[in-house]
Amino acid sequence: MTIVFISDDAQALACGADAVAAAFEKAGCTVERVSSWGMFWLEPLVEIGGLGYGPVRVEDVEGILTRHAELVSASTPHPSSSATIEAWTLERQSPTVKQVQGDDLCVGSLEHHPFIARQQRHSFARAGKTRPLSLVDYTATGGWTGLDRARSMAPADVVAEVTASGLRGRGGAGFPAGIKWKTVLEAKGTTKYIVCNADEGDSATFADRMMMEGDPFHLLEGMAIAAHAVGAGEGYVYVRSEYPHAIAKLNAAIALAAEKLAPFRVEVRVGAGAYVCGEETSLLNSIEGKRAEVRAKPPLPALEGLFGCPTVVNNVLTLAAIPHIMAEGGASRYAELGMGRSKGTMPIQLAGNIKHGGLFETAFGITLNELIHDIGGGTASGRPVKAVQVGGPLGAYIHPDQFDLPFDYEAYSVADALIGHGGITVFDDSADMGAMARFAFEFCAAESCGKCTPCRIGSTRGVELIDRILGSGKTAPDSVEALPQMHNARKAGRSRDEEFQLLEDLCETMQFGSLCALGGFTPYPVRSALKHWPEDFGQAGSAQ
Ligand SMILES: Cc1cc2nc3c(=O)[nH]c(=O)nc-3n(C[C@H](O)[C@H](O)[C@H](O)COP(=O)(O)O)c2cc1C
Ligand code: SF4
Structure with missing residues:
Protein backbone atom coordinates (compact mmCIF):
# COMPACT_ATOMS: atom_id res chain seq x y z
CA MET A 1 0.00 0.00 0.00
CA THR A 2 1.47 3.34 -1.03
CA ILE A 3 1.03 6.02 1.60
CA VAL A 4 0.84 9.56 0.31
CA PHE A 5 1.19 12.62 2.52
CA ILE A 6 -0.63 15.78 1.49
CA SER A 7 -1.13 18.92 3.55
CA ASP A 8 -4.56 20.10 4.61
CA ASP A 9 -3.27 23.62 5.34
CA ALA A 10 -5.43 26.40 3.85
CA GLN A 11 -2.72 27.29 1.32
CA ALA A 12 -2.60 23.71 0.03
CA LEU A 13 -6.40 23.56 -0.04
CA ALA A 14 -6.54 26.81 -2.01
CA CYS A 15 -4.20 25.26 -4.57
CA GLY A 16 -6.39 22.15 -4.99
CA ALA A 17 -4.96 19.68 -2.43
CA ASP A 18 -8.34 18.01 -1.76
CA ALA A 19 -8.84 17.06 -5.40
CA VAL A 20 -5.28 15.73 -5.62
CA ALA A 21 -5.80 13.71 -2.42
CA ALA A 22 -9.00 12.23 -3.84
CA ALA A 23 -7.18 11.27 -7.04
CA PHE A 24 -4.46 9.42 -5.10
CA GLU A 25 -7.13 7.58 -3.10
CA LYS A 26 -8.88 6.64 -6.33
CA ALA A 27 -5.56 5.26 -7.57
CA GLY A 28 -5.50 2.92 -4.56
CA CYS A 29 -3.20 4.88 -2.24
CA THR A 30 -3.72 5.65 1.43
CA VAL A 31 -3.67 9.39 1.92
CA GLU A 32 -2.58 10.98 5.20
CA ARG A 33 -3.29 14.70 5.66
CA VAL A 34 -0.37 16.42 7.33
CA SER A 35 0.71 19.97 8.10
CA SER A 36 2.40 22.13 5.47
CA TRP A 37 6.15 22.26 4.90
CA GLY A 38 5.70 25.96 4.15
CA MET A 39 7.02 25.66 0.56
CA PHE A 40 4.05 27.39 -0.96
CA TRP A 41 5.27 27.57 -4.55
CA LEU A 42 5.17 23.75 -4.61
CA GLU A 43 1.60 23.36 -3.33
CA PRO A 44 -0.18 21.07 -3.67
CA LEU A 45 2.97 19.30 -2.49
CA VAL A 46 2.81 15.53 -2.22
CA GLU A 47 5.23 13.38 -0.26
CA ILE A 48 5.68 9.71 -0.99
CA GLY A 49 8.37 7.77 0.83
CA GLY A 50 10.21 10.96 1.80
CA LEU A 51 10.27 12.27 -1.78
CA GLY A 52 8.42 15.45 -2.63
CA TYR A 53 6.40 16.13 -5.80
CA GLY A 54 4.90 19.48 -6.61
CA PRO A 55 3.00 21.41 -7.64
CA VAL A 56 0.74 18.44 -8.40
CA ARG A 57 -2.43 18.51 -10.47
CA VAL A 58 -5.02 15.73 -10.59
CA GLU A 59 -3.83 14.71 -14.05
CA ASP A 60 -0.26 14.22 -12.71
CA VAL A 61 -1.22 11.52 -10.22
CA GLU A 62 -0.75 8.41 -12.35
CA GLY A 63 2.52 9.68 -13.78
CA ILE A 64 3.85 10.44 -10.31
CA LEU A 65 3.09 6.94 -9.05
CA THR A 66 4.91 5.43 -12.06
CA ARG A 67 7.80 7.85 -11.68
CA HIS A 68 8.05 7.21 -7.97
CA ALA A 69 8.34 3.47 -8.54
CA GLU A 70 11.21 4.18 -10.98
CA LEU A 71 12.98 6.61 -8.66
CA VAL A 72 12.99 4.66 -5.44
CA SER A 73 15.06 1.53 -5.46
CA ALA A 74 13.24 -1.60 -4.45
CA SER A 75 15.52 -2.00 -1.46
CA THR A 76 14.67 1.37 0.07
CA PRO A 77 12.54 0.83 3.14
CA HIS A 78 9.37 2.83 2.89
CA PRO A 79 9.16 5.10 5.91
CA SER A 80 5.51 4.38 6.40
CA SER A 81 5.28 0.86 5.03
CA SER A 82 5.11 -0.81 8.40
CA ALA A 83 1.36 -0.23 8.43
CA THR A 84 1.86 1.23 11.87
CA ILE A 85 1.02 4.75 10.88
CA GLU A 86 0.14 5.43 14.47
CA ALA A 87 3.81 5.08 15.32
CA TRP A 88 4.97 7.28 12.49
CA THR A 89 7.49 9.77 13.83
CA LEU A 90 9.89 12.46 12.69
CA GLU A 91 12.67 9.92 12.27
CA ARG A 92 11.94 9.11 8.67
CA GLN A 93 14.63 7.73 6.45
CA SER A 94 16.01 9.50 3.47
CA PRO A 95 15.04 7.52 0.38
CA THR A 96 17.53 6.22 -2.12
CA VAL A 97 16.88 8.13 -5.29
CA LYS A 98 18.18 6.78 -8.57
CA GLN A 99 17.93 10.02 -10.47
CA VAL A 100 15.78 13.10 -10.29
CA GLN A 101 15.35 14.74 -13.67
CA GLY A 102 14.91 18.44 -14.01
CA ASP A 103 11.70 18.19 -15.97
CA ASP A 104 9.60 16.08 -13.64
CA LEU A 105 7.71 17.14 -10.55
CA CYS A 106 10.01 15.34 -8.13
CA VAL A 107 11.92 17.80 -5.95
CA GLY A 108 13.88 15.11 -4.13
CA SER A 109 13.97 14.51 -0.41
CA LEU A 110 11.94 17.22 1.31
CA GLU A 111 13.97 16.95 4.50
CA HIS A 112 17.11 17.74 2.46
CA HIS A 113 15.60 20.30 0.11
CA PRO A 114 17.77 23.46 0.27
CA PHE A 115 14.77 25.58 1.37
CA ILE A 116 14.25 23.28 4.37
CA ALA A 117 17.84 22.22 5.08
CA ARG A 118 18.97 25.87 5.45
CA GLN A 119 16.40 26.58 8.15
CA GLN A 120 16.66 26.31 11.91
CA ARG A 121 13.17 25.03 12.61
CA HIS A 122 12.34 25.04 16.29
CA SER A 123 8.79 26.35 16.56
CA PHE A 124 8.01 24.73 13.19
CA ALA A 125 9.97 21.51 13.74
CA ARG A 126 6.87 19.43 12.96
CA ALA A 127 5.85 21.39 9.84
CA GLY A 128 5.06 18.96 7.03
CA LYS A 129 5.76 15.95 9.20
CA THR A 130 2.85 15.28 11.52
CA ARG A 131 -0.91 15.04 11.36
CA PRO A 132 -2.21 18.20 13.01
CA LEU A 133 -4.85 16.56 15.19
CA SER A 134 -2.98 13.38 16.08
CA LEU A 135 -2.08 13.31 19.75
CA VAL A 136 -0.01 10.21 18.99
CA ASP A 137 2.12 12.09 16.44
CA TYR A 138 2.40 15.05 18.78
CA THR A 139 3.54 13.02 21.78
CA ALA A 140 5.88 10.91 19.64
CA THR A 141 7.64 14.06 18.45
CA GLY A 142 8.38 15.51 21.87
CA GLY A 143 5.02 17.12 22.54
CA TRP A 144 4.18 17.99 26.17
CA THR A 145 7.83 17.67 27.30
CA GLY A 146 8.02 21.42 27.93
CA LEU A 147 4.71 21.48 29.81
CA ASP A 148 5.62 18.49 31.97
CA ARG A 149 8.92 20.09 32.87
CA ALA A 150 7.33 23.50 33.54
CA ARG A 151 4.68 21.97 35.80
CA SER A 152 7.42 20.29 37.83
CA MET A 153 8.89 23.75 38.52
CA ALA A 154 7.80 26.71 40.63
CA PRO A 155 6.03 29.41 38.53
CA ALA A 156 8.74 32.00 39.29
CA ASP A 157 11.40 29.58 37.98
CA VAL A 158 9.49 29.13 34.73
CA VAL A 159 9.29 32.90 34.33
CA ALA A 160 13.03 33.13 35.05
CA GLU A 161 13.77 30.59 32.29
CA VAL A 162 11.64 32.42 29.76
CA THR A 163 13.39 35.67 30.72
CA ALA A 164 16.80 34.00 30.36
CA SER A 165 15.87 32.73 26.89
CA GLY A 166 15.71 36.34 25.70
CA LEU A 167 12.42 35.62 23.90
CA ARG A 168 10.75 38.82 22.67
CA GLY A 169 7.16 39.18 21.55
CA ARG A 170 6.72 38.13 17.93
CA GLY A 171 3.51 40.14 17.42
CA GLY A 172 5.34 43.31 16.47
CA ALA A 173 6.57 45.30 19.43
CA GLY A 174 9.35 42.86 20.44
CA PHE A 175 8.68 43.26 24.17
CA PRO A 176 10.51 40.67 26.34
CA ALA A 177 8.07 37.86 27.14
CA GLY A 178 9.63 37.04 30.53
CA ILE A 179 9.20 40.59 31.82
CA LYS A 180 5.52 40.63 30.78
CA TRP A 181 4.95 37.27 32.48
CA LYS A 182 6.71 38.45 35.66
CA THR A 183 4.41 41.48 35.84
CA VAL A 184 1.35 39.23 35.60
CA LEU A 185 2.74 36.70 38.06
CA GLU A 186 3.36 39.43 40.61
CA ALA A 187 0.10 41.31 39.95
CA LYS A 188 -2.53 41.18 42.68
CA GLY A 189 -5.66 39.16 42.00
CA THR A 190 -6.77 35.57 41.92
CA THR A 191 -8.25 35.62 38.40
CA LYS A 192 -5.70 35.96 35.62
CA TYR A 193 -5.90 35.24 31.91
CA ILE A 194 -3.74 34.13 29.01
CA VAL A 195 -4.82 35.71 25.73
CA CYS A 196 -3.26 34.51 22.50
CA ASN A 197 -3.30 37.12 19.77
CA ALA A 198 -4.02 35.28 16.54
CA ASP A 199 -5.53 38.21 14.66
CA GLU A 200 -2.60 38.10 12.20
CA GLY A 201 -3.55 41.15 10.16
CA ASP A 202 -0.17 42.10 8.66
CA SER A 203 0.34 41.79 4.94
CA ALA A 204 2.60 38.86 3.96
CA THR A 205 1.98 36.98 7.19
CA PHE A 206 0.70 33.44 7.61
CA ALA A 207 2.93 31.87 10.27
CA ASP A 208 0.25 32.10 12.98
CA ARG A 209 -2.21 30.42 10.66
CA MET A 210 0.27 27.68 9.76
CA MET A 211 0.92 27.03 13.45
CA MET A 212 -2.77 26.88 14.36
CA GLU A 213 -3.68 24.68 11.41
CA GLY A 214 -0.57 22.52 11.39
CA ASP A 215 0.48 22.14 15.03
CA PRO A 216 -2.37 23.34 17.24
CA PHE A 217 -1.32 21.27 20.29
CA HIS A 218 2.01 23.08 20.23
CA LEU A 219 0.32 26.46 20.65
CA LEU A 220 -1.95 25.09 23.38
CA GLU A 221 1.08 23.67 25.18
CA GLY A 222 2.71 27.13 25.10
CA MET A 223 -0.44 28.68 26.54
CA ALA A 224 -0.66 26.05 29.29
CA ILE A 225 2.95 26.73 30.25
CA ALA A 226 2.18 30.47 30.39
CA ALA A 227 -0.86 29.74 32.56
CA HIS A 228 1.21 27.73 35.02
CA ALA A 229 3.89 30.44 35.06
CA VAL A 230 1.56 33.32 35.94
CA GLY A 231 -1.25 31.52 37.78
CA ALA A 232 -3.96 31.80 35.13
CA GLY A 233 -6.88 29.39 34.98
CA GLU A 234 -8.37 30.40 31.65
CA GLY A 235 -7.20 31.44 28.25
CA TYR A 236 -8.58 32.70 24.96
CA VAL A 237 -7.25 32.45 21.44
CA TYR A 238 -8.50 35.43 19.43
CA VAL A 239 -8.42 34.21 15.82
CA ARG A 240 -9.25 36.39 12.85
CA SER A 241 -12.55 35.47 11.24
CA GLU A 242 -10.83 34.99 7.87
CA TYR A 243 -9.19 31.80 9.24
CA PRO A 244 -12.05 29.23 9.34
CA HIS A 245 -9.68 26.26 9.03
CA ALA A 246 -7.54 27.47 11.93
CA ILE A 247 -10.65 28.03 14.05
CA ALA A 248 -11.92 24.51 13.34
CA LYS A 249 -8.54 22.90 14.02
CA LEU A 250 -8.08 24.79 17.28
CA ASN A 251 -11.53 23.90 18.55
CA ALA A 252 -10.92 20.24 17.74
CA ALA A 253 -7.46 20.32 19.34
CA ILE A 254 -8.81 21.96 22.51
CA ALA A 255 -11.38 19.17 22.88
CA LEU A 256 -8.77 16.45 22.25
CA ALA A 257 -6.20 17.90 24.65
CA ALA A 258 -8.58 19.07 27.39
CA GLU A 259 -7.43 16.39 29.82
CA LYS A 260 -3.75 17.18 29.32
CA LEU A 261 -4.32 20.94 29.56
CA ALA A 262 -6.45 20.71 32.74
CA PRO A 263 -6.90 22.54 35.00
CA PHE A 264 -6.17 25.21 32.36
CA ARG A 265 -9.16 25.88 30.08
CA VAL A 266 -9.00 27.50 26.63
CA GLU A 267 -11.65 28.95 24.35
CA VAL A 268 -11.50 30.33 20.84
CA ARG A 269 -12.91 33.77 20.08
CA VAL A 270 -13.50 34.78 16.47
CA GLY A 271 -12.13 38.20 15.51
CA ALA A 272 -14.28 41.16 14.58
CA GLY A 273 -12.72 41.67 11.17
CA ALA A 274 -10.62 44.83 11.47
CA TYR A 275 -6.85 45.29 11.46
CA VAL A 276 -7.01 47.27 14.69
CA CYS A 277 -8.58 44.27 16.48
CA GLY A 278 -5.01 42.91 16.63
CA GLU A 279 -3.91 45.81 18.84
CA GLU A 280 -3.90 44.19 22.25
CA THR A 281 -6.25 46.54 24.14
CA SER A 282 -8.69 46.74 21.27
CA LEU A 283 -8.58 42.93 21.14
CA LEU A 284 -9.43 42.74 24.85
CA ASN A 285 -12.43 45.02 24.28
CA SER A 286 -13.50 42.79 21.41
CA ILE A 287 -13.33 39.62 23.57
CA GLU A 288 -15.40 41.43 26.19
CA GLY A 289 -18.05 41.98 23.54
CA LYS A 290 -17.38 45.69 23.16
CA ARG A 291 -16.48 47.77 20.13
CA ALA A 292 -12.83 47.09 19.25
CA GLU A 293 -11.55 50.51 20.25
CA VAL A 294 -8.02 51.00 21.56
CA ARG A 295 -7.68 51.60 25.32
CA ALA A 296 -5.29 54.22 26.65
CA LYS A 297 -2.27 52.79 28.51
CA PRO A 298 -1.71 52.76 31.47
CA PRO A 299 -3.14 50.61 32.84
CA LEU A 300 -1.12 47.89 31.13
CA PRO A 301 -3.06 44.73 30.22
CA ALA A 302 -0.55 42.85 32.40
CA LEU A 303 -2.10 44.62 35.39
CA GLU A 304 -5.65 45.38 34.22
CA GLY A 305 -6.42 43.43 31.11
CA LEU A 306 -9.31 41.14 30.26
CA PHE A 307 -12.36 41.96 32.43
CA GLY A 308 -10.02 44.17 34.46
CA CYS A 309 -7.81 41.23 35.53
CA PRO A 310 -4.06 40.75 35.04
CA THR A 311 -3.59 39.32 31.55
CA VAL A 312 -0.76 37.99 29.42
CA VAL A 313 -1.37 38.97 25.81
CA ASN A 314 1.08 37.19 23.54
CA ASN A 315 1.25 36.48 19.86
CA VAL A 316 0.91 32.90 18.54
CA LEU A 317 4.59 32.72 17.62
CA THR A 318 5.69 33.97 21.04
CA LEU A 319 3.68 31.25 22.77
CA ALA A 320 4.75 28.67 20.20
CA ALA A 321 8.41 29.30 21.05
CA ILE A 322 7.77 28.40 24.69
CA PRO A 323 7.44 24.55 24.65
CA HIS A 324 10.83 24.25 22.99
CA ILE A 325 12.43 26.72 25.40
CA MET A 326 11.02 24.90 28.42
CA ALA A 327 11.91 21.47 27.07
CA GLU A 328 15.52 22.42 26.49
CA GLY A 329 16.08 25.00 29.20
CA GLY A 330 15.71 28.64 28.25
CA ALA A 331 19.11 29.87 29.27
CA SER A 332 20.95 27.36 27.15
CA ARG A 333 20.17 26.60 23.51
CA TYR A 334 17.59 29.23 22.57
CA ALA A 335 19.53 32.18 23.94
CA GLU A 336 22.59 31.11 21.97
CA LEU A 337 20.75 31.64 18.68
CA ASP A 429 10.42 47.47 -10.60
CA SER A 430 6.88 48.01 -11.85
CA ALA A 431 5.79 49.15 -8.37
CA ASP A 432 4.81 52.80 -8.01
CA MET A 433 6.03 53.92 -4.60
CA GLY A 434 3.96 57.11 -4.70
CA ALA A 435 0.87 54.93 -4.97
CA MET A 436 2.17 52.77 -2.10
CA ALA A 437 2.58 55.85 0.11
CA ARG A 438 -0.98 56.84 -0.73
CA PHE A 439 -2.10 53.33 0.16
CA ALA A 440 -0.47 53.62 3.62
CA PHE A 441 -2.67 56.62 4.46
CA GLU A 442 -5.69 55.03 2.82
CA PHE A 443 -5.23 51.84 4.85
CA CYS A 444 -4.89 53.82 8.07
CA ALA A 445 -8.05 55.80 7.26
CA ALA A 446 -10.00 52.61 6.59
CA GLU A 447 -8.75 50.76 9.67
CA SER A 448 -8.55 53.58 12.23
CA CYS A 449 -10.61 52.89 15.35
CA GLY A 450 -11.36 56.62 15.41
CA LYS A 451 -10.36 57.26 19.00
CA CYS A 452 -7.65 59.83 18.38
CA THR A 453 -7.50 62.77 15.99
CA PRO A 454 -4.02 62.43 14.42
CA CYS A 455 -4.92 59.00 13.08
CA ARG A 456 -8.63 59.47 12.36
CA ILE A 457 -8.28 62.83 10.58
CA GLY A 458 -4.59 62.80 9.69
CA SER A 459 -4.86 59.66 7.57
CA THR A 460 -7.60 61.16 5.39
CA ARG A 461 -5.69 64.45 5.05
CA GLY A 462 -2.67 62.31 4.08
CA VAL A 463 -4.52 60.70 1.18
CA GLU A 464 -5.61 64.13 -0.06
CA LEU A 465 -2.11 65.52 0.29
CA ILE A 466 -0.48 62.66 -1.60
CA ASP A 467 -3.10 63.03 -4.34
CA ARG A 468 -2.13 66.68 -4.71
CA ILE A 469 1.60 65.87 -4.70
CA LEU A 470 1.20 63.14 -7.29
CA GLY A 471 -0.88 65.41 -9.46
CA SER A 472 -4.34 64.94 -10.93
CA GLY A 473 -3.09 62.03 -13.06
CA LYS A 474 -2.59 60.00 -9.88
CA THR A 475 -5.88 61.01 -8.35
CA ALA A 476 -8.25 58.11 -8.61
CA PRO A 477 -11.39 59.03 -10.57
CA ASP A 478 -13.53 58.07 -7.59
CA SER A 479 -11.68 60.46 -5.30
CA VAL A 480 -13.84 63.40 -6.25
CA GLU A 481 -13.69 64.55 -2.67
CA ALA A 482 -10.00 65.27 -3.25
CA LEU A 483 -10.79 67.87 -5.88
CA PRO A 484 -11.93 70.67 -3.56
CA GLN A 485 -8.74 70.08 -1.59
CA MET A 486 -6.61 70.60 -4.69
CA HIS A 487 -8.53 73.75 -5.33
CA ASN A 488 -7.98 74.88 -1.73
CA ALA A 489 -4.26 74.20 -1.97
CA ARG A 490 -3.98 76.34 -5.07
CA LYS A 491 -6.08 79.03 -3.41
CA ALA A 492 -3.84 78.83 -0.36
CA GLY A 493 -0.97 79.37 -2.76
CA ARG A 494 1.17 76.50 -1.42
CA SER A 495 4.17 75.66 -3.51
CA ARG A 496 5.22 72.08 -4.19
CA ASP A 497 7.98 72.35 -1.59
CA GLU A 498 5.44 73.56 0.93
CA GLU A 499 3.23 70.56 0.16
CA PHE A 500 6.17 68.25 0.94
CA GLN A 501 6.80 70.19 4.15
CA LEU A 502 3.15 69.77 5.06
CA LEU A 503 3.48 66.02 4.44
CA GLU A 504 6.42 65.85 6.84
CA ASP A 505 4.49 67.88 9.45
CA LEU A 506 1.55 65.51 9.10
CA CYS A 507 3.83 62.47 9.50
CA GLU A 508 5.36 63.99 12.62
CA THR A 509 1.94 64.73 14.11
CA MET A 510 0.75 61.20 13.45
CA GLN A 511 3.97 59.62 14.73
CA PHE A 512 4.06 61.46 18.02
CA GLY A 513 0.40 62.29 18.56
CA SER A 514 -1.33 58.96 17.90
CA LEU A 515 -2.54 56.79 20.73
CA CYS A 516 -1.40 53.50 19.18
CA ALA A 517 0.93 52.24 16.48
CA LEU A 518 -1.68 52.24 13.71
CA GLY A 519 -1.55 56.00 13.42
CA GLY A 520 1.93 56.20 14.94
CA PHE A 521 3.66 53.91 12.42
CA THR A 522 1.83 54.91 9.22
CA PRO A 523 4.58 57.50 8.57
CA TYR A 524 7.13 54.65 8.18
CA PRO A 525 5.96 53.44 4.75
CA VAL A 526 5.22 57.02 3.65
CA ARG A 527 8.58 58.51 4.61
CA SER A 528 10.63 55.54 3.38
CA ALA A 529 8.89 55.57 -0.01
CA LEU A 530 9.56 59.29 -0.38
CA LYS A 531 13.15 59.01 0.83
CA HIS A 532 14.25 56.15 -1.42
CA TRP A 533 12.11 56.71 -4.52
CA PRO A 534 11.60 60.51 -4.76
CA GLU A 535 11.22 60.16 -8.53
CA ASP A 536 7.92 58.33 -7.93
CA PHE A 537 6.66 61.52 -6.27
CA GLY A 538 7.79 63.72 -9.13
CA GLN A 539 10.96 64.76 -7.29
CA ALA A 540 14.23 64.89 -9.17
CA GLY A 541 16.89 62.23 -8.49
CA SER A 542 17.16 59.50 -5.91
CA ALA A 543 18.07 60.30 -2.32
CA GLN A 544 20.21 57.15 -2.06
C1 LIG B 1 -2.86 48.26 14.76
C2 LIG B 1 -2.17 47.12 15.43
C3 LIG B 1 -2.42 45.82 15.00
C4 LIG B 1 -1.80 44.75 15.64
N1 LIG B 1 -2.06 43.49 15.18
C5 LIG B 1 -1.49 42.43 15.80
C6 LIG B 1 -1.78 41.10 15.38
O1 LIG B 1 -2.54 40.88 14.44
N2 LIG B 1 -1.19 40.08 16.05
C7 LIG B 1 -0.33 40.31 17.11
O2 LIG B 1 0.16 39.35 17.71
N3 LIG B 1 -0.03 41.54 17.51
C8 LIG B 1 -0.60 42.60 16.91
N4 LIG B 1 -0.32 43.87 17.34
C9 LIG B 1 0.58 44.01 18.51
C10 LIG B 1 -0.22 43.83 19.82
O3 LIG B 1 -0.76 45.09 20.20
C11 LIG B 1 0.67 43.34 20.98
O4 LIG B 1 1.86 44.07 21.00
C12 LIG B 1 1.02 41.87 20.88
O5 LIG B 1 -0.15 41.08 20.79
C13 LIG B 1 1.76 41.44 22.14
O6 LIG B 1 2.19 40.12 22.00
P1 LIG B 1 3.74 39.77 21.89
O7 LIG B 1 4.43 40.48 23.03
O8 LIG B 1 3.81 38.29 22.02
O9 LIG B 1 4.21 40.27 20.57
C14 LIG B 1 -0.91 44.97 16.71
C15 LIG B 1 -0.65 46.28 17.12
C16 LIG B 1 -1.26 47.34 16.48
C17 LIG B 1 -0.97 48.72 16.94
S1 SF4 C 1 -3.92 55.66 16.41
FE1 SF4 C 1 -5.74 56.37 17.55
S2 SF4 C 1 -7.48 56.36 16.13
FE2 SF4 C 1 -5.78 55.21 15.19
S3 SF4 C 1 -6.27 53.10 15.71
FE3 SF4 C 1 -4.84 53.84 17.28
S4 SF4 C 1 -6.14 54.68 18.91
FE4 SF4 C 1 -7.46 54.36 17.12
Missing part, protein backbone atom coordinates in the same frame (compact mmCIF):
# COMPACT_ATOMS: atom_id res chain seq x y z
CA GLY A 338 20.34 35.03 17.05
CA MET A 339 22.27 38.24 17.46
CA GLY A 340 22.46 41.07 19.99
CA ARG A 341 19.19 41.35 21.88
CA SER A 342 17.29 39.48 19.17
CA LYS A 343 17.49 35.95 20.51
CA GLY A 344 16.30 32.67 19.10
CA THR A 345 14.63 32.06 15.78
CA MET A 346 12.08 34.00 13.75
CA PRO A 347 9.60 32.34 11.40
CA ILE A 348 10.04 34.72 8.46
CA GLN A 349 7.30 34.80 5.86
CA LEU A 350 8.26 35.43 2.23
CA ALA A 351 5.42 36.75 0.09
CA GLY A 352 4.41 39.18 -2.62
CA ASN A 353 6.27 39.08 -5.91
CA ILE A 354 8.72 36.30 -4.98
CA LYS A 355 9.58 33.06 -6.74
CA HIS A 356 9.83 30.82 -3.69
CA GLY A 357 7.29 32.16 -1.23
CA GLY A 358 6.78 30.42 2.08
CA LEU A 359 7.84 30.07 5.68
CA PHE A 360 11.52 30.28 6.55
CA GLU A 361 12.38 29.88 10.24
CA THR A 362 15.90 30.93 11.04
CA ALA A 363 17.99 32.57 13.74
CA PHE A 364 17.97 36.38 13.79
CA GLY A 365 20.79 38.00 11.84
CA ILE A 366 20.01 36.79 8.32
CA THR A 367 20.08 39.52 5.66
CA LEU A 368 17.41 40.51 3.13
CA ASN A 369 19.86 39.67 0.36
CA GLU A 370 19.97 36.06 1.53
CA LEU A 371 16.23 35.94 2.09
CA ILE A 372 15.12 37.52 -1.16
CA HIS A 373 17.74 36.29 -3.58
CA ASP A 374 19.41 33.12 -2.25
CA ILE A 375 16.36 31.62 -0.58
CA GLY A 376 13.42 33.30 -2.30
CA GLY A 377 14.94 33.09 -5.78
CA GLY A 378 14.19 36.75 -6.62
CA THR A 379 10.89 37.97 -8.00
CA ALA A 380 8.25 35.66 -9.45
CA SER A 381 7.97 38.03 -12.42
CA GLY A 382 11.70 37.71 -13.14
CA ARG A 383 12.06 41.50 -13.06
CA PRO A 384 14.48 43.31 -10.71
CA VAL A 385 13.44 43.81 -7.09
CA LYS A 386 12.50 47.42 -6.48
CA ALA A 387 11.50 47.35 -2.82
CA VAL A 388 10.48 45.13 0.04
CA GLN A 389 8.13 46.02 2.84
CA VAL A 390 9.02 44.31 6.11
CA GLY A 391 6.66 44.25 9.09
CA GLY A 392 3.25 44.58 7.49
CA PRO A 393 1.37 47.63 6.24
CA LEU A 394 3.00 49.91 8.82
CA GLY A 395 6.53 48.75 7.99
CA ALA A 396 9.08 50.75 6.03
CA TYR A 397 9.83 50.12 2.36
CA ILE A 398 13.39 48.93 2.13
CA HIS A 399 15.59 49.75 -0.87
CA PRO A 400 17.87 47.04 -2.38
CA ASP A 401 20.86 49.15 -1.28
CA GLN A 402 19.88 48.28 2.31
CA PHE A 403 19.55 44.54 1.73
CA ASP A 404 22.60 43.73 3.86
CA LEU A 405 20.65 44.85 6.92
CA PRO A 406 20.67 41.99 9.46
CA PHE A 407 17.27 40.76 10.64
CA ASP A 408 17.50 42.23 14.13
CA TYR A 409 15.11 44.46 16.08
CA GLU A 410 17.74 47.08 16.89
CA ALA A 411 19.32 47.18 13.41
CA TYR A 412 15.89 47.72 11.86
CA SER A 413 15.03 50.40 14.37
CA VAL A 414 18.23 52.30 13.52
CA ALA A 415 17.23 52.10 9.84
CA ASP A 416 13.74 53.51 10.68
CA ALA A 417 12.23 50.15 9.84
CA LEU A 418 10.27 47.41 11.62
CA ILE A 419 10.56 43.65 11.88
CA GLY A 420 6.97 43.41 13.05
CA HIS A 421 5.58 39.92 12.67
CA GLY A 422 8.28 38.93 10.17
CA GLY A 423 6.27 39.30 6.97
CA ILE A 424 8.18 40.36 3.85
CA THR A 425 6.36 41.63 0.76
CA VAL A 426 8.50 41.85 -2.36
CA PHE A 427 7.85 44.35 -5.18
CA ASP A 428 9.44 44.37 -8.62
